[in-house]
Amino acid sequence: MRVRQNCKINVGLKVLNKRTDGYHNLISVFVPISLYDTLTFRLTPKEIKVKTKGILQEKNIVYQTAKFIQQEYNVNKGMKIHIYKKIPIEAGLGGGSANAAMTIKMCNKLWGLNLSFEEMIKIAEKIGSDVPFFVRNELAIVSGRGEIIEDLKSAIKIFALLIKPEFGLQTKEVFSHLHQKDENNKIEDVILGFKENNLKKITDYMQNDLEKGISYDSAKKEVILRIKKDLIDVGAINSSMSGSGSCVYGIFENSKESRKAKKILIKKGYSRRNLFIVNSIG
Structure with missing residues (x-):
């Protein structure tokens, strides 16, 4: 299955303070934008494979996400994922987090896990700070370390x-x-x-x-x-x-x-x- 996953820009970002867990509290407006990566997902008998340019598989957040879900829910199937990059890396656009969010959704669908939206958000929170936003993928006020998301309505x-x-x-x-x-x-x-x-x-x-x-x-x-x-x-x-x-x-x-x-x-x-x-x- 082939899907597209967009990224975001931050329009305004204020750092509030450093937390006891080492992260910073912040508040920002996250704006989903039209720049996207293309990902393909295919079922495999057991192994998880992720292919993309420039990133070792084990260090890829997409691989880590799929592996986490496979182990957490005792899934006896695997997944082959190919990422065609358009979103620049180390750019502040959330490309990796966006692809991790799409991986949560596609693992849920192709592995037949029947996870609720709330359950997918909980997985996202364990993967990375910006991942919960991309599970929702709508204009939002994001605060805390990224886990507090408030819908923002605007024309x-x-x-x-x-x-x-x-x-x-x-x-x-x-x-x-x-x-x-x-x-x-x-x-x-x-x-x-x-x-x-x-x-x-x-x-x-x-x-x-x-x-x-x-x-x-x-x-x-x-x-x-x-x-x-x-x-x-x-x-x-x-x-x-x-x-x-x-x-x-x-x-x-x-x-x-x-x-x-x-x-x-x-x-x-x-x-x-x-x-x-x-x-x-x-």
Whole structure:
């Protein structure tokens, strides 16, 4: 069975405090977007196999998810999973978490487990912080370490241009270098902007505290800041890093403007393979 799985961007992200378990409490608006990976799932007699470029099977969150479910529910069947990547890795787009969520759904379906939505969410919470969001896969306010999800109703359509630098960023490393909160982060106004269908309010106040976490590497920080500026220079209303990076996006009035911006940036020397035109979905 062949399926598509989309990723997300964070429109506004505020880090609240560090928890006793080592994670950080945060609050962010998670926006599902149209950039996706394609996955194929096929039943096997027993063994679980995951094939994708650049990631060892045992370290792949998709393999770990399928193996966990197989052992947890004593499943006597296996699964062969092939992942065709379009979503960049180490980008702050949640591609791995998204594919883990799809794996939960497909294992449930193909192995005939009859798990409820709540049971799938509980599995997702054990796999990773962003996985529960992708089981739902709708616009949401996400808080805690990612396990608290509140539906966010909005008629706003987000049009964005994503730029992935040549380097990635490790989530743990970014968080480990985050030493101060920003009291000026107005995430509440971003949320209000979505509720009021007010794009100006959203873009005026969107801010990502995790950008401070890359200050340990001045060269990478300089690249992130330059990309943000370049996006605004070609017409973005505002720009931001998504999640823990390294992907940066600019929000535009419409898809025509984002496509025009992409053409200009290619002429300026940006690689076509690192540029992604997306819109919000769901």
